[in-house]
Amino acid sequence: MSTKIKINSQIFQDSNNVYYPKDEVEVSDLIRELYKQDSPTEIIGNNSKSFIGNKTQSANTTSLSKISGIIDYRPEELYIKVKACTPINEIEQVLSENNQELAFEPIDFGYIKDGKSNKGTIAGYLSCNYAGSRRFKVGSVRDHVLGFKGVNGKGDIIKSGGTVVKNVTGYDLSKLIAGSFGTLVALTEITLKVLPKKDSSKTVIIYPNNFEQIYDLFNKLSSSSSEISGAVFIPEQSNDKEFSAKRNNVFKFNDLKSKVSFVAFRVEGGKISIEEKINNLKKELELNNSDISTLDVYQSEPFWKKINNLEVFEKTEHNLIRMVIPPANGSKLSKYLENNHNYFTDWCGSLFWIEVNSKKEEKIKDLKKMANDFGGYLTVIKTSSEYDYGEPIFTVDKVRLMISEKVKQSFDPKRILNPGKMYRGV
Amino acid sequence: MSEIALPKIDNSILSKKSEIVKKLSKLTNIGNVLSEADELRPYETDALSVYTQTPLAVVLPENTKEVSEILKYCHSENIKVVPRGAGTGLSGGALPLQDAILLGLGKFNKILEIDYENKCVVTQPGVTNLGITHAVQHKGFYYAPDPSSQLACSIGGNVAENSGGVHSLKYGTTTNNILGVQMVMMDGTICRFGGKSFDQEGYDLMGLICGSEGLLGVVTEVTVKILKTPQVVRAALIGFPSIKEGGDAASEIISSGIVPAGMEIMDKALIEATDNFSKAGYPRDAELLLIVELDGTESEVNELIKKVEAICKKNNCSSLKLSNSEKERLSFWAGRKAAFPACGAMAPDYYCMDGSIPRGKLAEALLEIKKLSEKYELPVANCFHAGDGNLHPLIMFDGNDKEQLRKTEEFGSEILKTCVRLGGVITGEHGVGIEKRELMCEMFNDNDIQQQLSIKKSLDEKNLLNPGKVYPILRKCAEEGRVHVHKNKDKFPDLPRF
Numbered sequence: 001m002s003t004k005i006k007i008n009s010q011i012f013q014d015s016n017n018v019y020y021p022k023d024e025v026e027v028s029d030l031i032r033e034l035y036k037q038d039s040p041t042e043i044i045g046n047n048s049k050s051f052i053g054n055k056t057q058s059a060n061t062t063s064l065s066k067i068s069g070i071i072d073y074r075p076e077e078l079y080i081k082v083k084a085c086t087p088i089n090e091i092e093q094v095l096s097e098n099n100q101e102l103a104f105e106p107i108d109f110g111y112i113k114d115g116k117s118n119k120g121t122i123a124g125y126l127s128c129n130y131a132g133s134r135r136f137k138v139g140s141v142r143d144h145v146l147g148f149k150g151v152n153g154k155g156d157i158i159k160s161g162g163t164v165v166k167n168v169t170g171y172d173l174s175k176l177i178a179g180s181f182g183t184l185v186a187l188t189e190i191t192l193k194v195l196p197k198k199d200s201s202k203t204v205i206i207y208p209n210n211f212e213q214i215y216d217l218f219n220k221l222s223s224s225s226s227e228i229s230g231a232v233f234i235p236e237q238s239n240d241k242e243f244s245a246k247r248n249n250v251f252k253f254n255d256l257k258s259k260v261s262f263v264a265f266r267v268e269g270g271k272i273s274i275e276e277k278i279n280n281l282k283k284e285l286e287l288n289n290s291d292i293s294t295l296d297v298y299q300s301e302p303f304w305k306k307i308n309n310l311e312v313f314e315k316t317e318h319n320l321i322r323m324v325i326p327p328a329n330g331s332k333l334s335k336y337l338e339n340n341h342n343y344f345t346d347w348c349g350s351l352f353w354i355e356v357n358s359k360k361e362e363k364i365k366d367l368k369k370m371a372n373d374f375g376g377y378l379t380v381i382k383t384s385s386e387y388d389y390g391e392p393i394f395t396v397d398k399v400r401l402m403i404s405e406k407v408k409q410s411f412d413p414k415r416i417l418n419p420g421k422m423y424r425g426v
Numbered sequence: 427m428s429e430i431a432l433p434k435i436d437n438s439i440l441s442k443k444s445e446i447v448k449k450l451s452k453l454t455n456i457g458n459v460l461s462e463a464d465e466l467r468p469y470e471t472d473a474l475s476v477y478t479q480t481p482l483a484v485v486l487p488e489n490t491k492e493v494s495e496i497l498k499y500c501h502s503e504n505i506k507v508v509p510r511g512a513g514t515g516l517s518g519g520a521l522p523l524q525d526a527i528l529l530g531l532g533k534f535n536k537i538l539e540i541d542y543e544n545k546c547v548v549t550q551p552g553v554t555n556l557g558i559t560h561a562v563q564h565k566g567f568y569y570a571p572d573p574s575s576q577l578a579c580s581i582g583g584n585v586a587e588n589s590g591g592v593h594s595l596k597y598g599t600t601t602n603n604i605l606g607v608q609m610v611m612m613d614g615t616i617c618r619f620g621g622k623s624f625d626q627e628g629y630d631l632m633g634l635i636c637g638s639e640g641l642l643g644v645v646t647e648v649t650v651k652i653l654k655t656p657q658v659v660r661a662a663l664i665g666f667p668s669i670k671e672g673g674d675a676a677s678e679i680i681s682s683g684i685v686p687a688g689m690e691i692m693d694k695a696l697i698e699a700t701d702n703f704s705k706a707g708y709p710r711d712a713e714l715l716l717i718v719e720l721d722g723t724e725s726e727v728n729e730l731i732k733k734v735e736a737i738c739k740k741n742n743c744s745s746l747k748l749s750n751s752e753k754e755r756l757s758f759w760a761g762r763k764a765a766f767p768a769c770g771a772m773a774p775d776y777y778c779m780d781g782s783i784p785r786g787k788l789a790e791a792l793l794e795i796k797k798l799s800e801k802y803e804l805p806v807a808n809c810f811h812a813g814d815g816n817l818h819p820l821i822m823f824d825g826n827d828k829e830q831l832r833k834t835e836e837f838g839s840e841i842l843k844t845c846v847r848l849g850g851v852i853t854g855e856h857g858v859g860i861e862k863r864e865l866m867c868e869m870f871n872d873n874d875i876q877q878q879l880s881i882k883k884s885l886d887e888k889n890l891l892n893p894g895k896v897y898p899i900l901r902k903c904a905e906e907g908r909v910h911v912h913k914n915k916d917k918f919p920d921l922p923r924f
Binding site: 074075076077078099100129131135136139140142143152156157158159160162163164165166167168169170171172173174175176178179180184195196197219222223224225226227269270272273275276277280324325326327328347350351375376377379394395396399400402403404406407409410411422423 | 541542543544545546566587588590594595598599601602611615616617618619621622623624625626627628629630631632633634636637638642654655656657677678680681683684685722723724725726729782783784785786811814815816849850851852853854855856857858862866869870873874875876877878880881883884885896
């Protein structure tokens with residue numbers, strides 16, 4: 001284990017010895033010094049998501065939280081360039097004033113952490129690459145990053161990409177940085193593609209009878225040219241009274257029946273086209289004689305916020321799993337999860353948020369095997385206080401780990417940045 | 427043929443040619459190894475045909491295992507390898523080297539699986555871009571990226587170049603439309619990134635490979651996302667009396683919140699050239715022509731068409747025609763799609779440039795290009811993917827005239843520098859290849875380039891896979907004063923330079 005070092009510089013350090021560089025030059029100076037002294041550092045932003053991933057094997061902590069602010073926002077060019085630790089709230093606010101948004105619908109992990117909103121910074125969010133409900137239609141965080149600047153593990157300031165959407169100049173490092181958990185560069189600047197906000201939205205609720213029907217609905221929804229921008233399945237877990245009460249409380253809406261399982265899909269756009277799409281979908285899904293209800297825009301918007309805040313798992317003290325699989329295997333997975341774990345399904349049958357009781361931790365291994373067999377993967381997003389890390393929280397095969405080690409080496413040869421945050425050796 | 431610096435030829439490899447050919451013939455079917463001069467000729471160039479090189483040999487493996495064994499052998503014997511898809515690349519990415527094996531993926535031409543439930547197609551890399559759409563269109567699906575060469579270009583080549591097309595503002599480029607790849611590394615290791623599910627955890631190695639121009643691995647299988655064909659597609663053909671008014675209208679369409687499926691701009695020179703060539707019925711009096719395509723449900727498209735119409739009228743359009751049938755919509759595109767052959771009909775050769783600029787800088791860019799056209803005394807016509815800022819000036823010249831070719835290359839290079847100065851990039855979709863290698867220093871400094879080279883080195887330590895492409899010869903950059911090399915000390919003395 002490395003020892004904490006005191007570097008000879010002007011960089012601000014608080015009473016806990018956390019470094020707060022104020023700009024990219026200070027980040028570069030700091031990392032260059034740490035590189036010289038072989039002394040790794042944890043990299044944090046506003047600490048909203050630092051609970052995700054392994055604990056880093058480092059003695060120092062560097063907070064990039066002072067590197068914040070909007071650099072250049074061009075609504076007509078559909079991009080915003082910000083300093084890396086600009087809060088997502090601040091970005092969403094300024095975009096909203098111009099009727100634009102981050103289309104990947106950032107998840108607010110504050111609710112599962114401590115029961116209140118804390119979206120954190122864009123750098124933290126990009127480092128995790130976890131997109132919200134609209135992902136299956138618009139892409140993930142990585143699909144919305146046009147470029148970045150940052151400091152690699154040797155202290156060199158590097159950049160990649162630019163501000164234009166069509167750019168094939170050199171390797172696309174923006175993709176590599178997305179989801180790298182701060183192990184390749186300390187980000188200092190990020191340019192994002194932004195998109196117009198949709199005029200309105202409505203959500204249709206269906207109360208299906210069995211899993212086959214649910215995944216058949218998902219399949220038809222994703223096969224329709226009347227595009228939807230969100231589709232979830234929220235099961236009723238009557239065997240867990242506490243969770244069931246919480247779930248019914250979270251999804252309390254005038255036009256939503258409580259205490260039953262439901263599928264919800266969202267249609268966004270102009271008001272006339274929303275009606276047209278819903279009518280088309282009702283025909284395609286053969287819903288005209290089914291039990292359905294519709295959430296108007298005033299219910300639809302808060303409904304999807306609750307989904308993307310993971311509010312049913314608010315302040316969970318258990319393990320929270322994020323599993324992504326090809327949607328055709330969704331029905332099999334749902335059958336297994338029923339009566340075993342609390343969960344819900346997003347991304348039209350691809351994404352599963354699963355709560356594994358801290359007393360049943362050995363089940364994570366089974367779930368991981370299932371994820372692999374289904375052609376997907378899982379991540380333990382939040383661990384219970386008793387989690388012993390016997391089962392790694394990320395999924396990686398031997399060859400990908402070998403290549404990841406090589407890539408890590410090329411950015412950060414001495415493993416200065418967030419070592420061990422993802423995998424041992426990376 | 428134009429001169430270009432290429433990696434130093436390894437004479438020891440040349441002298442072992444017959445031995446290498448013999449060994450390759452054991453690693454794949456003997457008929458898949460070509461080594462005679464007349465057999466090699468078709469492989470001497472890709473679509474950047476001003477540069478030609480004869481490869482040592484061509485090998486056309488039939489499966490991933492063969493690719494792996496060939497690469498493993500080349501790796502152990504220090505033989506360079508240049509991968510090639512359909513050879514339609516415009517930046518010379520598949521230009522052979524005299525001491526390198528050209529690895530053609532042409533026999534990887536099968537679609538392996540169509541999975542409608544997971545909305546994806548698993549295909550071999552030699553299948554054409556359009557071939558994927560053809561395989562699924564009877565069920566109402568299609569593959570979104572549509573480079574203009576989609577009839578001929580291979581999906582493996584699309585992955586290597588991260589190809590786009592006219593619909594990339596709304597639907598993204600290749601990187602946004604693939605779910606997984608199987609790849610063989612230079613040492614023969616077979617790896618798989620992604621699959622049929624979204625967003626693989628950990629480093630996005632698929633994202634790194636996409637657009638890496640065959641420098642990091644040879645893609646042997648691709649899983650692409652398929653989308654449902656939109657219900658209604660309509661286009662508007664709009665003429666403007668000035669570049670500024672047309673450019674402003676295009677910017678306003680975007681800033682009003684419309685995301686068109688496609689939005690193309692042509693300048694007067696190209697309007698005339700294409701209209702002469704394809705009789706598309708374009709407004710010949712217009713200084714600038716805008717084609718806007720909208721897709722979605724019927725009411726959605728009608729709503730958007732009205733908004734586009736209002737914006738164009740506000741910006742003083744001189745003509746406006748809306749497509750009322752599929753036939754009419756295709757006729758609007760007929761001229762644009764014939765832009766390249768139309769220029770080909772006007773001069774013995776044309777050189778297609780590929781910069782990206784911020785959309786709002788179009789008028790400024792076109793004005794600058796006009797000045798350069800006068801300076802170099804070479805005619806130029808411009809088309810512009812206005813949705814995503816991708817500019818394609820077509821310089822017309824006579825390739826037999828060495829001086830004109832030199833001037834054309836210089837003109838092209840100045841256009842790309844202008845793109846960078848306006849906040850854009852040197853290549854939007856054609857790739858860097860050998861063509862724009864030396865311009866990388868316009869965009870990147872020493873640190874940026876060293877970081878990229880260091881990734882290359884980590885995955886291909888001996889620099890055997892497609893060497894001489896994408897990255898500049900450092901000395902030249904340094905000589906031009908764009909890269910700071912302190913006291914002639916290279917930060918990576920062990921990195922191969924050529």
